[in-house]
Amino acid sequence: MSRPRHPAEGPPADVFARSSAREPDDRPLLRIDPPNADVRSDPLQTLTDEQRATLGRISTRTELPRGAILYEQGSPADAVFILTEGTAKAFRQLATGKRRIVAFLCATDLIGLAEGAVYVNSVQAVTRCVVHRIPVPELTAVLHDDPRLQYQFLRRIAHELRDAQRQIIITGRRDATGRLAMFLSMLERDPCNVGKPGEIALTMTRSDIADYLGLSLEAVSRAGRELRDSGLVEFTGRSRARILDRERFERLVNDV
Amino acid sequence: MSRPRHPAEGPPADVFARSSAREPDDRPLLRIDPPNADVRSDPLQTLTDEQRATLGRISTRTELPRGAILYEQGSPADAVFILTEGTAKAFRQLATGKRRIVAFLCATDLIGLAEGAVYVNSVQAVTRCVVHRIPVPELTAVLHDDPRLQYQFLRRIAHELRDAQRQIIITGRRDATGRLAMFLSMLERDPCNVGKPGEIALTMTRSDIADYLGLSLEAVSRAGRELRDSGLVEFTGRSRARILDRERFERLVNDV
DNA sequence: CGTCCGTTTGAGGATCATCAATGTCCGTGG
DNA sequence: CCACGGACATTGATGATCCTCAAACGGACG
Secondary structure, eight states: OOOOSOOOOOOOSOTTTTOOSOOTTTGGGOOOOOOHHHHHHOGGGSOOHHHHHHHHHHOEEEEEOTTOEEEOTTSBOOEEEEEEESOEEEEEEOTTSOEEEEEEEOTTOEESTTOOSBOSSEEEESSOEEEEEEEHHHHHHHHHHOHHHHHHHHHHHHHHHHHHHHHHHHHHOSOHHHHHHHHHHHHHHOTTOOSSTTEEEOOSOHHHHHHHHTSOHHHHHHHHHHHHHTTSEEEETTTEEEESOHHHHHHHHHOO | OOOOOOOSSOOOSOTTTTOOSOOTTTGGGOOOOOOHHHHHHOGGGSOOHHHHHHHHHHOEEEEEOTTOEEEOTTSBOOEEEEEEESOEEEEEEOTTSOEEEEEEEOTTOEESTTOOSBOSSEEEESSOEEEEEEEHHHHHHHHHHOHHHHHHHHHHHHHHHHHHHHHHHHHHOSOHHHHHHHHHHHHHHOTTOOSSTTEEEOOSOHHHHHHHHTSOHHHHHHHHHHHHHTTSEEEETTTEEEESOHHHHHHHHHOO
8 A cells, every 4th residue: 555645645535515695795806817917918808897796696606615616517507617815726636646737727717617517527625715616507598698797707718728828838848846936937927826926925835846746756856855955935934935036037047 | 722832940920811712611610619528518619600600701711831831939929819720839949049949739729829918939830730810809799799709719718828838747748758758648538639649749849859858859769769768669760659558657657 | 753751769867766775743642 | 821742845866767968770651
């Protein structure tokens, strides 16, 4: 029997059973705005109050404690979710016992829209999360009635596709150090990264990073040490990073 | 119209300048139908004749010879394309000179919808291709007027996202043999694979496969030899493969 | 029939996974 | 406030796998 690589398992999946009560600040928090770059290029990218109200009407707000499972791969994909607070991870459990994280999700992210009849990924809360659950039938009806809203969703999936392709590029690198550097660079650009200026918040564990980068957690650790020893990055505690030598860091990131 | 044969590199970027004449069989070929599995689960997934007519009205049919470049990363993303014949590859040229293929595209695939203001990938014809070019402004107008059509596009991107995630899973494997096996398994399931029954058509080169799998082309070659020596797969010429030992092959594929 | 491009094969070196043990952070409770 | 415990992270040693460089081979096509 080999040592379990992922000790902390989540609570049972019926987190929605007891949380149908609507919160007062429900509607205003509902956003699926694309990241800044897109907003600038197209000011129509933001949801109107009306659209938020519409989504609020058909959605259920829920809080997920750290480690809670939002849904599991293989279960019927009957709802999508808008993440309004916290960080989550979408991953696939593989036959060999390994797991592969295919996306980290953060505020304003859309979850579960790209699934088929059943979820092909599992989604688990990395930190405490607030999500809005929208049943698929209600969603399709709303999207049919509001083409502009549907267009927001379309843009949003397109954005997720670009993210997935970026992960493919990052993972394509052979050196662990370069992969970690690109990962940090990605987090730094992430609008959800709300640390002190100049700091990168690492909400996930090294094991999660490893599962995202396709490395062993030891390799991630060694890559971190390499970045520190080279004077490129400074790590504070487990969850904070700061770029010390911007020029060399960017050179490493771009040397794909 | 005489078309010069382009050796390995693509023709100038204005391939659409001379091809505004509509072909007679233009409209019926226009399809963005999802693969079989989705169609079965939801019969509404097919485009109506009306929708095809609408798309035909705003699209321009073009043929691309083998090796032609449809668009290049960095150029303004002012149009999307529906691929109706042939195989293409979407790739990113990296600073180190390597290239990474992020998707192989085949008939009914939607190309360029997930791009931002400028294309982040280049797309090149692997075989002779027929594509329909749709300018973005016209497309968004049409999608706004027909929510059901827009929903088809949404589903289509969602499908591409799942494909990208599958590529992440495949690439996550450490052994070249297993990666190649999963790649063959993927091609086998592909509805575009129109070889003799039991045969898998490999329209792309080993180098392309390597760039997709994140391996060197030598590693792909050796993985192929491994599959042959083990009696799992038979290769005929460069472009045909056949599964000989189904059970062991599937066992290898699923041993992720 | 010869050339060219793509493919195969070989040898050596670099990098990461794995196994195993130690070290550190952080929340919990006294 | 401090000590404790457990999860998380680091470090070390070894072996397997793939990349790189280099050369020979093969089929497609003129």
